[in-house]
Amino acid sequence: MIALPKESTSYYVILGIMSLGANSGYDIKKKIEAEIGYFYKVSNGQIYPTLKKMVNDHSANFVTEKNDGRPDRKIYSITEKGLGILKEWLALPIDLQVDNENELLLKLYFGSIEPIQNNIALVKSFREIKEHNLRTYNKIAETFNLNSIKQIPEYYSFFTLRFGQLVAKAYIDWSHEIIKVLQDLDEKNKSL
Amino acid sequence: MIALPKESTSYYVILGIMSLGANSGYDIKKKIEAEIGYFYKVSNGQIYPTLKKMVNDHSANFVTEKNDGRPDRKIYSITEKGLGILKEWLALPIDLQVDNENELLLKLYFGSIEPIQNNIALVKSFREIKEHNLRTYNKIAETFNLNSIKQIPEYYSFFTLRFGQLVAKAYIDWSHEIIKVLQDLDEKNKSL
DNA sequence: TCGCCCATGTAACCGGTTACATGATTTG
DNA sequence: CAAATCATGTAACCGGTTACATGGGCGA
Numbered sequence: 001m002i003a004l005p006k007e008s009t010s011y012y013v014i015l016g017i018m019s020l021g022a023n024s025g026y027d028i029k030k031k032i033e034a035e036i037g038y039f040y041k042v043s044n045g046q047i048y049p050t051l052k053k054m055v056n057d058h059s060a061n062f063v064t065e066k067n068d069g070r071p072d073r074k075i076y077s078i079t080e081k082g083l084g085i086l087k088e089w090l091a092l093p094i095d096l097q098v099d100n101e102n103e104l105l106l107k108l109y110f111g112s113i114e115p116i117q118n119n120i121a122l123v124k125s126f127r128e129i130k131e132h133n134l135r136t137y138n139k140i141a142e143t144f145n146l147n148s149i150k151q152i153p154e155y156y157s158f159f160t161l162r163f164g165q166l167v168a169k170a171y172i173d174w175s176h177e178i179i180k181v182l183q184d185l186d187e188k189n190k191s192l
Numbered sequence: 193m194i195a196l197p198k199e200s201t202s203y204y205v206i207l208g209i210m211s212l213g214a215n216s217g218y219d220i221k222k223k224i225e226a227e228i229g230y231f232y233k234v235s236n237g238q239i240y241p242t243l244k245k246m247v248n249d250h251s252a253n254f255v256t257e258k259n260d261g262r263p264d265r266k267i268y269s270i271t272e273k274g275l276g277i278l279k280e281w282l283a284l285p286i287d288l289q290v291d292n293e294n295e296l297l298l299k300l301y302f303g304s305i306e307p308i309q310n311n312i313a314l315v316k317s318f319r320e321i322k323e324h325n326l327r328t329y330n331k332i333a334e335t336f337n338l339n340s341i342k343q344i345p346e347y348y349s350f351f352t353l354r355f356g357q358l359v360a361k362a363y364i365d366w367s368h369e370i371i372k373v374l375q376d377l378d379e380k381n382k383s384l
Numbered sequence: 385t386c387g388c389c390c391a392t393g394t395a396a397c398c399g400g401t402t403a404c405a406t407g408a409t410t411t412g
Numbered sequence: 413c414a415a416a417t418c419a420t421g422t423a424a425c426c427g428g429t430t431a432c433a434t435g436g437g438c439g440a
Contacts, residue, residue: 007401008427020345026391035349038325038356043429048393069436071391101359105352112348133230146373153212155377156304157227159370160297164230167293170362178351181338185347199429200399218419235401240421261408263419389438397430403423410417 009106010046011054015086016110018060018078025051025074036109039102051076059085090114094126101171108178116186120179127175134168137161201298202238203246207278208302210252210270217243217266228301231294243268251277282306286318293363300370308378312371319367326360329353 013036017028025047032042051074054060059082065073078086090107094100104126111119144158205228209220217239224234243266246252251274257265270278282299286292296318303311336350 010428024391025393036352038329039352041428044393045395045430046428052393067391069390071393071435073391101355105355109348109352112345137230152377153304155373156301159373160228160231160301162369163293163297163366166362166366167359170358174355174358177354181347181351202399216419217421233400236421237402237423238400244421259419261418263407263421265419386440387438388440390436392434394433395431398426398428400426400428402425405422406420408418410415412413412415 008050009040009103010042011050012086012089012110013040013042013106014047014050014054015059015078015082015089016106018076019083019086019110019113022075022077024065024076028076036106039105054082057081086110087114090118094122116182116189120182120186123175123178123182127172127179130168130171130175134165134172137165137168141165200242201232201295202234203242204278204281204302205232205234205298206239206242206246207251207270207274207281208298210268211275211278211302211305214267214269216257216268220268228298231297246274249273278302279306282310286314286321308374308381312374312378315367315370315374319364319371322360322363322367326357326364329357329360333357 013032014028017023017031020031023031028051029042029044029047032040051060051062054076055062058079060076060078062074062076065075067073090111094103094107104122107122108119111122141158141161144154144161146155146158149155149158205224206220209215209223212223215223220243221234221236221239224232243252243254246268247254250271252268252270254266254268257267259265282303286295286299296314299314300311303314333350333353336346336353338347338350341347341350
């Protein structure tokens with residue numbers, strides 16, 4: 001068992017990007033922006049120190065590439081140890097708490113290096129949590145009836161609850177769709 | 193113009209809760225948990241120092257309430273100055289960046305103390321941003337065709353993109369619904 | 385020539401979490 | 413009788429952002 005860096009998502013994201021190919025710090029940032037930028041960001045102040053840490057860690061190493069005029073490029077590669085850490089993180093269950101959609105998306109995205117069944121399980125557990133949340137919201141919503149609301153603040157409670165309902169529903173629909181695609185993909189792979 | 197505390201959401205959330213009534217630190221935390229807990233959290237290590245700061249600020253003040261056996265309860269109230277700061281924050285446009293759904297929900301929830309037209313504008317600008325995002329995702333999605341995908345990693349890009357699409361759609365649907373309710377509410381208020 | 389891109393990196397700051405301390409009271 | 417609740421608070425820590433420094437190359 002490898003000790004995991006406590007909670008630093010960026011550490012795992014950078015490992016994840018490196019697992020798809022060697023890159024310079026600069027290019028890792030570009031890749032993150034291009035590919036998962038709409039739900040995950042990193043800053044320079046995060047990326048360069050993290051890369052240094054990884055080299056100390058032996059979860060990554062680098063070779064220097066000459067670059068005429070411009071600063072040398074350091075091309076980082078994930079090591080076996082780094083891959084182990086990444087896979088351990090991928091296997092960690094996602095907290096049942098709120099706001100972990102990004103963690104799910106990251107783990108799914110980088111999970112492409114894992115067996116399909118793992119990813120199906122990941123999305124399924126996400127779906128179950130969201131189904132549970134939705135049932136809770138629905139129960140609360142039963143106490144609301146737009147026509148019977150008397151005070152302004154009650155409307156506003158309803159608005160945020162309604163948000164929770166619709167978004168949870170979207171999560172669940174997405175889960176169903178993705179699970180189906182993953183299952184088809186798994187079938188197709190087996191029959192080859 | 194009052195200088196706004198730079199970025200500390202909890203500061204505004206606590207002001208927001210106080211704008212709905214005086215409370216102890218303990219009760220403010222409970223209220224946050226009960227009413228917006230599914231999308232916003234605060235810890236003790238955040239709430240008590242912030243309340244102290246607010247008293248220094250003159251955005252809040254407190255009276256001490258005897259509480260036999262247990263520690264005295266400090267009942268905090270928002271001041272005129274605090275209300276000004278809260279309203280300034282409510283009026284601040286939400287960053288066009290990602291992950292600001294919570295800020296929207298908070299501003300809408302606490303916006304119940306503001307004119308309805310303000311809140312309609314708030315939700316409308318949110319909707320426009322999400323419509324813009326959705327158009328972007330749709331454009332990218334055109335380049336995906338599940339049947340033509342050759343490599344595994346491409347599927348996983350599709351999954352995260354699809355997530356963005358469905359969630360953006362949910363945001364937009366919610367916006368339409370909420371705007372309608374707010375407009376009806378506005379009509380009803382005018383006719384009284 | 386102005387400003388963006390490439391490419392590295394650092395220092396100061398800060399919002400927020402975790403975990404602890406205290407201790408009476410209520411609840412199962 | 414143990415565990416949770418009430419009620420306050422603090423100290424250490426940390427992930428992450430902002431803003432800066434450096435400086436050549438390149439396109440409008």
